[in-house]
Amino acid sequence: MARDMDEFWVFGYRSLMWNPGFVFEERIPARVFGFRRSLCVWSHVHRGTPQQPGLVLGLDRGGSCLGVAFRVSDGQRVEVLNYLRRRELVTNVYLERVLPASLQDRRQVRAVSYIVDRHHPQYAGALAVEDAAEVVYRSHGQSGPNQAYVSNTLAHMKEMGIRDPWLERVSAAVSDCAQAAG
Numbered sequence: 001m002a003r004d005m006d007e008f009w010v011f012g013y014r015s016l017m018w019n020p021g022f023v024f025e026e027r028i029p030a031r032v033f034g035f036r037r038s039l040c041v042w043s044h045v046h047r048g049t050p051q052q053p054g055l056v057l058g059l060d061r062g063g064s065c066l067g068v069a070f071r072v073s074d075g076q077r078v079e080v081l082n083y084l085r086r087r088e089l090v091t092n093v094y095l096e097r098v099l100p101a102s103l104q105d106r107r108q109v110r111a112v113s114y115i116v117d118r119h120h121p122q123y124a125g126a127l128a129v130e131d132a133a134e135v136v137y138r139s140h141g142q143s144g145p146n147q148a149y150v151s152n153t154l155a156h157m158k159e160m161g162i163r164d165p166w167l168e169r170v171s172a173a174v175s176d177c178a179q180a181a182g
Helices: 074-088 129-138 146-159 165-181
Strands: 008-012 026-043 054-072 094-103 108-116
Touching: 008 074, 008 094, 026 108, 026 129, 026 165, 054 074, 054 094, 054 108, 054 129, 054 146, 074 094, 074 108, 129 146, 129 165, 146 165
Parallel strands: 008 108
Antiparallel strands: 008 054, 026 054, 026 094, 094 108
């Protein structure tokens, strides 16, 4: 898929932004259009269980998403693509795509990214803020509480100067759930 790209770019919109796990030559804020960051993937292992799934982020249709683009050298292209596939395609809830991305410096590139497969059983769909918050509040998996996933994601995004108002509202509603239970 990425062989026809003149330069090899990767677009990250969740943990890849601050923890890419691969060598890159350039890192720059970027935006993709037609997709948005969303808590739309059921997590049965890391942030939930099959009996009580949690929610993790996916790139879903609609809107736009501010993230980070990484330019990878031609010599690292195959290695990085293999790494990304091992990291992102574990349960095949994500689909590998090459998306147009607008870099902060106004360059336009094509970047490999991973969008949610709306036909996969782990696709949660577009949840209301309150519904997403209730799931996040009560879920816990092998990697810890779902609440920690959301708050850590927001903290890293804030450090990078990236705001996500919808995710911020979910986080505030999770705090409301904790206060109501408490």
